[in-house]
Amino acid sequence: MQKDSGSFRDRSGYVYYEAGNILRTIMPCYKDTWLKVTESGFLDEALDENLIVSFEEYKTIPKSWKTLKVASVPFITYPYEWSFSQLKDAALLTLELQKKALRKGLTLKDASAYNVQFIGSRPTFIDIFSFEEQTEGGAWQGYGQFCSHFLAPLALAAKKDLRLAQLSRQWIDGIPIDIASSLLPWIARLSPSIFMHLTLHSALQKKYADPRTVKDIKTRHMPLERLQGIVESLEDATKNLHFPKQITEWGDYYNDTNYTEAATDAKLSIVESIGEKYAGKLAVDLGANTGRFSLPLSKYFKCVISADIDPAAVDLHYRTLRKNGPENILPIIMDLSSPSPSLGWATKERKSFEERCEADMLLALALCHHLFFTAGIPFQQISEFFFSLLRDDGVLICEYIPKEDSQVQRMLSARDDIFEDYNVQVFKESFTSAGFKELETINLPDSLRTLHVFKKNS
Template sequence: MTKRNQVPDLTGVRRLGGSFRDPAGFLFFENDIPLRQVNPVYADNFKLLTGSGLYQELSDAGQLISHEIVPEHKGLDGKAWCVLRPKWLSFVSYPYEWSFFQLQQAAVLTLDINLKAMAKGMILKDASAWNIQFDGCRPVLVDTLSLERYDKSKPWVAYRQFCQHFLNPLLLAAYCDATVLQEFIFRREGFSAAYAASRLPWRTRLNLGILMHVHLNKRLSVNTSGSDPAATFSFEKLERVLLHLRGMVASLKPRASKTTWEDYYSGSISGEGYLNEKAAVVEELIQLTNGITATDLGCNNGYFSRMLQQAGYRVIAIDSDVQAIDQLARANHQSPVNSLLTIVADISNPSPALGWRNSEDKQLIDRLEADTCLSLALWHHLYFQYNIPLADIAAFTASICRQFLIVEYVPVDDKKTQIISRGKEQLIPGYSREAFEKAVSVFFRIIEIRMLSEEKRIIYLLKRNT
């Protein structure tokens, strides 16, 4: 029996639920500080990663998460070769929450890292989309231990995973429907070549790259240990394959389609007058808030998300419209300020905890908490389209809002409300300004009220009750 004084003090220490697949190491938390344990089996690879200059090159470029080595730390089980303290990212997202452009950027990053690694005698042993996170709008590899020594006599073992997690879903989004990316929520292992080939149009067989990487490769997708097109390649040939894949991925564009909300502020409502008045009010109210993080629920094209960003917030911009989010992600990528992350998510049906024992991906609601929340032209949709009571909407919003809420009340006689309430007249008696204020007053107190003359809408600045 183990003596009491031999038992390590694990107070405040817990292993990350989803970090268990790689024998090289795992993530754990110590007093809420994230640490990565590096096991002895990875020692030689870690020495090569740092000694070759690859780690410094990738971290300096913002392509690999930076870390500090924690001196004399023995890890969670006392057997660590070393322990790293990686840079902390304020928000964790998953591939089913990304737009086409985000997955495309993550794919290009993966290939670029692999090319740089090969030049230093290393290679990616994993090419999982879950190994990528977004630091603001920029993708970064967070799995430091996914790089290993490159054996030129062996194929790139992660080739098939790259195709399943990046190439195949991007092709499906480009040729079929951009919403296919949300299928990642139940396709954790990605999109097989057989599945992609069955959905891609026949004309894609005339594209040499798609023919080789998808249609001819589909017979291999059912064999998890079979050969891949990269199987017998030398360094030079594998390098050409990676460059070819990069060109393919970078040239793809999402299949265009007209969506309900992508031109909400330019074409669907009264337009410039309303937008200008609303923008002035929201900007004024943002100046009355304070904090570090902000969430924009139903952000649409991100017009107001950028106001939060300009006010100094780190912003999570969320909308279910994949095309609107993709346009925002593209525009955001050009911004010199890297403090806005776009997320594709349906607030009325947020993603649950997923993965093994529901411990690998955290549910969306647990990740959304912010100092300030923006909720413009959203509540009437939740109420009439999804039959969610105002009290429930208020409770949900309060659960993710630490301090301030800027929220828009859209009256029942508004043109948009009249459209979405058709056939649901029985809900109208429960929807009023009085009912709205009663619902929010349970959790918030009213700080400011602004009436919009153009549309008779009302914008409130609320503060959480203490």
């Protein structure tokens, strides 16, 4: 049995792993609260509506009062990897649960974005110990956290720049309200909801930073109706923040390629054929854009991670999946030249992308030349990174694009061609030396490009 390295902040219970099971202990200090939460019927209602992760009682771990086995999430992601619409849906889920909790005499004791995970394109609340009895006249302790974890990044993305939502990677405890407020345009700061929950909130934080005012905060009475009104105001504020009309580099990628229809169809057919042959639990499509090639893999893998650097492309993909499915594809934002690192206390709280990823299949189509020329990453380092993302015997489908290709020519048009090590021989040798065995090379019709199928040596 192994304790989760990031499970230490909440004394109510801790997360353990045992034989593939996810266990959550209920500590004695949370016993009475858990009984009140379960007796209220709140968890049953939330489960019926698929709002929270399912759980069942399990053998009790020593020193705990009770232990639960919790349904696993296919792949853990973090808020700084989510698109605008994903973060917005996670925020609305959190507020919906708070509204339901208040009606049952309960409250969310925190409002961390890390309490939400995505099962495919469906947001799910995973921290079932986040609920407690609402104290009569008490304020919502999670209010400030909601504003910094959800409202601040959403407002920055909608009103300033889409990419600013990823500041959550810098501040994993939430973007500071004063910084978020200062970065917003003046006209945005003066809108009623942003003024109340960010601009005025920031000013009040500074005021109550004075230790002499702490007593005033603790003795302030807040009627239930007012508390419900704050939650509804936050909900309105969140709903009124919309995806910005912002052009990004890869948002229209599929309309700006040199593929013929025959080459695209062949590529899709090859990916599906290999996916069927090596079906498994997890496939990861790197540089997926809007997920055109993730789709055929979804038939043969329990979960498909569709990662791309472009926030607009990822958001479009997510919104499409929410509307039309399939339900087992999860789009995320990922700059592969600087993938998500280990973060938090002692760099143990939030795992790196590499630590979380143990893929059965990896897809890297029209990607390596971007990493090579734009990010300056040699084939050897690219192949070693791909190797680290796969389980033993995992399969990689990687596309090689020669210099003669028009897309590469366009990339080289404004620079001297000093890249003597960019050729198919070095490409293949790099993957072989990293620990891969090449299974086959496939020529794409109407194209100079080739697909290379590698298997990770066990």
